[in-house]
Amino acid sequence: METGTDGGWIDEMKKAQGTLVFQEYLANSCSLQKWICEAVLAGVDMIKIGFIGFEKQKPKIINVTETKVRELEQVISFKEAECWPILKYILDVLFSCETGTSTYVLARSPYTPLAIKLYNLPVKE
Numbered sequence: 001m002e003t004g005t006d007g008g009w010i011d012e013m014k015k016a017q018g019t020l021v022f023q024e025y026l027a028n029s030c031s032l033q034k035w036i037c038e039a040v041l042a043g044v045d046m047i048k049i050g051f052i053g054f055e056k057q058k059p060k061i062i063n064v065t066e067t068k069v070r071e072l073e074q075v076i077s078f079k080e081a082e083c084w085p086i087l088k089y090i091l092d093v094l095f096s097c098e099t100g101t102s103t104y105v106l107a108r109s110p111y112t113p114l115a116i117k118l119y120n121l122p123v124k125e
Contacts (some may be wrong), residue, residue: 020051025076030114032076037083039069047072093118 025032039047047069051062073080090106096102102120109115 022075023076025028029076030108032072033078036069036076036078037087042081045069090116095103 021055025064035047038040038044045068046066048064048066052059053062054060061090080088094104097118097120100123103120106120107117109117
């Protein structure tokens with residue numbers, strides 16, 4: 001292990017990329033699944049994931065890894081077929097809302113995992 005200003009932790013992180021991706025999936029599964037859905041909808045084959053650390057309170061890019069979307073789906077047990085019914089349900093709910101009388105905000109609930117809420121905000125006159 002190299003020793004320097006970073007104590008060698010950057011080199012250790014570069015060696016354990018697969019473990020880091022899995023740990024980030026556990027901590028940020030919603031974000032990673034959202035990125036995969038967006039990539040599938042956009043027809044993208046590859047995703048770049050960047051790892052950023054902080055050295056003396058300044059962000060520093062540690063590593064950027066590029067992976068195939070299909071391989072990442074397999075690693076995190078993501079099933080594309082399960083996305084379409086969820087998306088269809090959300091769109092059905094949004095299309096059933098009245099137009100012109102209110103503004104709607106779709107937001108992820110910060111307190112309940114995997115929950116979203118649709119807020120109805122009155123239009124200001």
